[in-house]
Amino acid sequence: xxxxxxxxxxxxxxxxxxVTITCRASQSISSWLAWYQQKPGKAPKLLIYKASSLGSxxxxxxxxxxxxxxxxxxxxxxxxxxxxxxxxxxxNSYSSRTFGQGTKVEIK
Amino acid sequence: QVQLVESGGGxxxxxxxxxxxxxxxxxxxxxxxxxxxxxxxxxxxEWVSYISSSGTTIKYVDSVNDRFTISRDNSKNSLYLxxxxxxxEDTAVYYCAREWPVGSTHGAxxxxxxxxxxxxxx
Numbered sequence: 333x334x335x336x337x338x339x340x341x342x343x344x345x346x347x348x349x350x351v352t353i354t355c356r357a358s359q360s361i362s363s364w365l366a367w368y369q370q371k372p373g374k375a376p377k378l379l380i381y382k383a384s385s386l387g388s389x390x391x392x393x394x395x396x397x398x399x400x401x402x403x404x405x406x407x408x409x410x411x412x413x414x415x416x417x418x419x420x421x422x423x424n425s426y427s428s429r430t431f432g433q434g435t436k437v438e439i440k
Numbered sequence: 441q442v443q444l445v446e447s448g449g450g451x452x453x454x455x456x457x458x459x460x461x462x463x464x465x466x467x468x469x470x471x472x473x474x475x476x477x478x479x480x481x482x483x484x485x486e487w488v489s490y491i492s493s494s495g496t497t498i499k500y501v502d503s504v505n506d507r508f509t510i511s512r513d514n515s516k517n518s519l520y521l522x523x524x525x526x527x528x529e530d531t532a533v534y535y536c537a538r539e540w541p542v543g544s545t546h547g548a549x550x551x552x553x554x555x556x557x558x559x560x561x562x
Contacts, residue, residue, distance in 0.1 A: 333502070364545060364547060366547075366548040366549070368485075368549075370485075375535055375552035375553065375554055375555060376485065376535075376549075376552055377552075378540075378548060378549060378550045381540070381548035381550075382545075382548070387550065388550070419484065419485050421485070421487070421547075421548070421549075423539075423545075423546070423547025423548060424545065424547060426497070426499075427499075428487065428499060428501065429475065429487040429490070429547055430487060431477075431484055431485040431486065431487060432484070433484045434484040434485070
C-alpha cells in the first residue's frame with residue numbers, strides 16, 4: 333500500500349507569513365493528490381485536487397504543486413481563518429486511498 | 441445543496457456490531473462513488489472503504505477487511521457501513537464523503553458529512 337508522509341507535523345506561523353507543507357508518497361502517484369483543511373470538531377474541507385487544482389470556493393492564496401512522489405501545499409499569506417490542520421491524501425480511482433498524518437498550523 | 445448526514449454511531453462492547461448510515465441529498469447519488477473515512481480521537485484521518493456508483497466495486501483498508509461491509513441503496517440515496525467484531529481501535533468519528541469528480545479519475549472527496557462517533561469499550 334502507498335504510504336503518505338507529511339512534514340512538518342506542527343508549524344508555528346504568524347498572520348501574513350508564507351507557509352509551505354510537504355507531502356511525500358512512498359511510490360509514484362502521478363498527480364492524484366488532494367489537500368484538505370480541518371478545524372477542530374469539523375469535517376475536512378477540500379482545498380486542492382489533482383495536486384494543483386483549486387477546489388470550489390477556495391481562496392487563491394492556497395496553491396498546490398508537485399507530482400510523482402513529492403507535493404507541496406502553499407499558503408501565500410496566512411490569514412487568521414487558516415489556523416487549522418491540513419491533510420494530504422493520495423487517490424487513484426481503483427486503488428486504496430491514503431491520508432498523511434496531518435500538519436497543524438498554529439499561531440506563533 | 442449537497443448534504444450528507446451520518447447516523448448510527450454509539451457505544452458498543454468489543455466484539456459487538458454497529459451499522460452506520462449516511463443519507464445523501466442535493467445531488468444524483470447514483471452517479472458517485474462514496475467513501476467512509478474515520479478519525480480516532482486526536483489522530484489523523486484514515487480512509488476505511490469505498491463503493492462504486494453501482495455498488496459493484498468495493499475496496500477496504502486492510503485493518504477492517506472481513507469485519508466491515510460497505511453497501512448502498514441508490515433508491516434510498518443512502519450509504520451504509522456494517523461493522524462487526526468491533527475492537528477498541530475502531531473507536532473514531534466516522535465520516536461519509538462523496539468522491540469527485542464523476543467520469544474522470546476520482547478519489548478526492550468534495551463533500552463530507554458531519555461525522556458520527558463510534559466508541560468501542562467494555
